[in-house]
Each structure stands twice: as structure tokens, then as C-alpha cells.
Amino acid sequence: MREVRRVQKFGKSTLMVSLPAEWVKLVGLRPGDPVSIDILEDNSVRVSPLSAGKQSKVFSTSINVSRNASESLLGRVIYALYLLGVDRIEVLSEESVMPENLLRSLRNIAKTLIGVEITEYSPSRIVLQILIDSSKYSATAVINRMLELVRSMFEYIETYVASGAIHLLQEVQELEVEVDRLNALIVRQLVDLIKHKGLAKQLGVGNTLATEYRSIAKSLEEAADALSEIAIILQERGPTLLEKMRKEISVLSECIDMAVLIIDRIIKTLNHEDLTLANELLDLVAEYRGHFKKYADLMYKTLGLDEMYLSIKDMLERFAVAGKSLESIAESVFDINVWKSPESVKL
Known part of the structure; x- marks a missing residue:
């Protein structure tokens, strides 16, 4: 929703504008939190929470597994969810007890992926939490x-x-x-x-x-x-x-x-x-x-x-x-250098 706000003078030369309260609550900002300010090509300004960890909404999903569920398929699904930015994965067994092979597989997955921890246990339920803030790396x-x-x-x-x-x-x-x-x-x-x-x-x-x-x-x-x-x-x-x-x-x-x-x-x-x-x-x-x-x-x-x-x-x-693979990397490195070069490239 678009809002119109007046620019206020703060001190002798500083101009400021307040942030919409609804947006501040949505992204979980608090006094003292840093934000990123980007000047876009059309000279408009974009304000973003500096840390993705400030986003209040947790991206969560669940996986229901049967006794005969494939260990490799379970691993691939969790790996894909990790790549896609899921924060919390709940694995539920259709049986009263999580099959031993799947439990062992879940423990191995938690060791394989950076930032993944098993945070909740029960005989038929395991919760994997991705405790990693991308902005820290x-x-x-x-x-x-x-x-x-x-x-x-x-x-x-x-x-x-x-x-x-x-x-x-x-x-x-x-x-x-x-x-x-x-x-x-x-x-x-x-x-x-x-x-x-x-x-x-x-x-x-x-x-x-x-x-x-x-x-x-x-x-x-x-x-x-x-x-x-x-x-x-x-x-x-x-x-x-x-x-x-x-x-x-x-x-x-x-x-x-x-x-x-x-x-x-x-x-x-x-x-x-x-x-x-x-x-x-x-x-x-x-x-x-x-x-x-x-x-x-x-x-x-x-x-x-x-x-x-x-x-x-x-x-x-x-x-x-x-x-x-090294050739592909070298080509990407060249592309990156061209992009980062000044508008006028001297050869």
C-alpha cells in the first residue's frame, strides 16, 4: 500500500522520514537495528532489513513418511528444501514410531548441511531447524x-x-x-x-x-x-x-x-x-x-x-x-571482472 509522508528536518542539515508502523511490525524491526538503503536506477530509494534473520515469517514445511519411505528420496527432498530457503522442516511418521533407518538418515542429514539442527524429538516426529542467517556469511x-x-x-x-x-x-x-x-x-x-x-x-x-x-x-x-x-x-x-x-x-x-x-x-x-x-x-x-x-x-x-x-x-x-570445471570458473571470473570494470574499459 502506497503512503505519502513529509520529509522532516533533523538537526542543522539532516533530512529524515519515518517508517510505516505496519511495515516495521511486519519485518520485525526494532530501534537500533540496521537497514540497507539502495538508490535505484530511477533515483527512488529502497529500504530493506539488513539481516534476513529480521524477517518475522518462518518458512516452514512438513514431510509425511511411511514405513517403506526411501532414505535417499527423503534426503533429496530435505536437501532441496534447504537450498530453497526453508527454515523449519517437520518430518512426521505415519507409524507410531519413526522407522530406525529414517531416523538414522535424518541424523546424517543434520550433520551434512551447515546450520541444520534437530530441535524437537518425539517417537513419531522430528523437527529440523535451519539455524543459519545468510547475512552472516x-x-x-x-x-x-x-x-x-x-x-x-x-x-x-x-x-x-x-x-x-x-x-x-x-x-x-x-x-x-x-x-x-x-x-x-x-x-x-x-x-x-x-x-x-x-x-x-x-x-x-x-x-x-x-x-x-x-x-x-x-x-x-x-x-x-x-x-x-x-x-x-x-x-x-x-x-x-x-x-x-x-x-x-x-x-x-x-x-x-x-x-x-x-x-x-x-x-x-x-x-x-x-x-x-x-x-x-x-x-x-x-x-x-x-x-x-x-x-x-x-x-x-x-x-x-x-x-x-x-x-x-x-x-x-x-x-x-x-x-x-576450472575452465567454466575462469569464464565466470572473466565475466565478473568485465561487469565490475568501469564504464570505459581500457585494453
């Missing part, structure tokens, strides 16, 4: 953390090949889980950004660039998945595969070092806008692909088409997936 900081995790995964694989320290492969798989958790968090943040426009400054992501950051997070998740699969192959094949891979270890190290360099450049370019550096990123990705092709050719000449070469080929295909 910078989206760019979350992306940087994901990049650091993927970089560590590359480094752990390289170190394992050189040292044989088997525990590093388990670490790679643990880091992949953490990347998944952060990816879910950033998707939830960007959904909140759509619902609460005032979050843009806190998250460090302009509304226009939300899809670019979403693309970066998704690509990092895909790269982490590929690297985790490499770790699994190395675990399953054991010392025999490791011995074969060491025949050209210097070339493999060059490949992985190139991936680490690309990630370092991505982090730098995201935090310090530089069109030239962003453009160089795309060239580095092409070099990454060339390095792994060189390694594949050398291993083929050394091993031929024996069983170990086929395992190495499987790993190289996954390194290629990771490379494709």
Missing part, C-alpha cells in the same frame, strides 16, 4: 574457501603419488564432503538474495552477478567430485597403480601444479579485479589440458593398453572433468 568468502579446498585436494593427490601416504586419499574424500556442504550453503544464500534484496552488500554479490557465483560454486562441486573419484581409484588399485604412475611423476606434478596455479589466480582475480589476469586464466586452462595430454601420451608409450594404463586413463578422464 560473505558469498565471496565461501567461494574462496571452496577454492582452497579443491586446491588442497589436488595437492593431496600429488603428495600421495610422491610419498604413498594412503591417509591423504581419505582426506581428499573428506574435503569433497566439505565442498558439497559449502555449495549447498551458497545456493541457499543466493536464494535468500532473491527474496531479500538488501543482502547483496553483506554477501558481497550484486544481484546481477548471482548466477555467475552460482556457476562457480557448481563447477567447484563438480571438480571436487572428480578428484574424490580419483582418490577412490587410487585406493582400490593400491601400490601397483602407484608404481606405474611414478614412471612419469615429474610430468604428473607439472599437471597438478598447473591446476594449483590456476586456482591461485582465480582467488586473486576474484578478490582484486584485473581483466588482464582474468584473460590469462583462460589461457592457463588450455595449458592444463595440454599438460595432461602429454602425461597420457607418455604413459601409453610406457604401459601400452595393459590394465594399469586403463586405470590411469580413468583418472585422466576425471582430471579432464576437473579441468573443464
Whole structure:
């Protein structure tokens, strides 16, 4: 509902206008709470609660489960609701007691998603509460953390090949889980950004660039998945595969070092806008692909088409997936840099 209010003078030079009481009550504002003030393109002003947590309405839903309900389906539904910004999920059993497998699944889900806690229990009812305020996390900081995790995964694989320290492969798989958790968090943040426009400054992501950051997070998740699969192959094949891979270890190290360099450049370019550096990123990705092709050719000449070469080929295909993900990230980083550049770009 539109209201017309007079601008009042406060002090010697400050102008002010009071906020509508109905709106203040609706969004739960109190004296001293910060608000975001955005000047729009048409020179109008938009006032938004600074924290999404100030919204008084809780987005809640319920799930009814039968004894034969699928654990995987339940997990996927809860995961989707988390991404979509639901604050409270009530799971109700059609039986007098929640099936043991579903109860165990709910506990695992609560551990998997950042900010999810089981807050209410009864034999046939479980309530999951998402106790997270998106405004408390910078989206760019979350992306940087994901990049650091993927970089560590590359480094752990390289170190394992050189040292044989088997525990590093388990670490790679643990880091992949953490990347998944952060990816879910950033998707939830960007959904909140759509619902609460005032979050843009806190998250460090302009509304226009939300899809670019979403693309970066998704690509990092895909790269982490590929690297985790490499770790699994190395675990399953054991010392025999490791011995074969060491025949050209210097070339493999060059490949992985190139991936680490690309990630370092991505982090730098995201935090310090530089069109030239962003453009160089795309060239580095092409070099990454060339390095792994060189390694594949050398291993083929050394091993031929024996069983170990086929395992190495499987790993190289996954390194290629990771490379494709890095290429997608590099393209998004370039787009972000172009958008953040001045109206007149000097080349």
C-alpha cells in the first residue's frame, strides 16, 4: 500500500522520514537495528532489513513418511528444501514410531548441511531447524574457501603419488564432503538474495552477478567430485597403480601444479579485479589440458593398453572433468571482472 509522508528536518542539515508502523511490525524491526538503503536506477530509494534473520515469517514445511519411505528420496527432498530457503522442516511418521533407518538418515542429514539442527524429538516426529542467517556469511568468502579446498585436494593427490601416504586419499574424500556442504550453503544464500534484496552488500554479490557465483560454486562441486573419484581409484588399485604412475611423476606434478596455479589466480582475480589476469586464466586452462595430454601420451608409450594404463586413463578422464570445471570458473571470473570494470574499459 502506497503512503505519502513529509520529509522532516533533523538537526542543522539532516533530512529524515519515518517508517510505516505496519511495515516495521511486519519485518520485525526494532530501534537500533540496521537497514540497507539502495538508490535505484530511477533515483527512488529502497529500504530493506539488513539481516534476513529480521524477517518475522518462518518458512516452514512438513514431510509425511511411511514405513517403506526411501532414505535417499527423503534426503533429496530435505536437501532441496534447504537450498530453497526453508527454515523449519517437520518430518512426521505415519507409524507410531519413526522407522530406525529414517531416523538414522535424518541424523546424517543434520550433520551434512551447515546450520541444520534437530530441535524437537518425539517417537513419531522430528523437527529440523535451519539455524543459519545468510547475512552472516560473505558469498565471496565461501567461494574462496571452496577454492582452497579443491586446491588442497589436488595437492593431496600429488603428495600421495610422491610419498604413498594412503591417509591423504581419505582426506581428499573428506574435503569433497566439505565442498558439497559449502555449495549447498551458497545456493541457499543466493536464494535468500532473491527474496531479500538488501543482502547483496553483506554477501558481497550484486544481484546481477548471482548466477555467475552460482556457476562457480557448481563447477567447484563438480571438480571436487572428480578428484574424490580419483582418490577412490587410487585406493582400490593400491601400490601397483602407484608404481606405474611414478614412471612419469615429474610430468604428473607439472599437471597438478598447473591446476594449483590456476586456482591461485582465480582467488586473486576474484578478490582484486584485473581483466588482464582474468584473460590469462583462460589461457592457463588450455595449458592444463595440454599438460595432461602429454602425461597420457607418455604413459601409453610406457604401459601400452595393459590394465594399469586403463586405470590411469580413468583418472585422466576425471582430471579432464576437473579441468573443464576450472575452465567454466575462469569464464565466470572473466565475466565478473568485465561487469565490475568501469564504464570505459581500457585494453
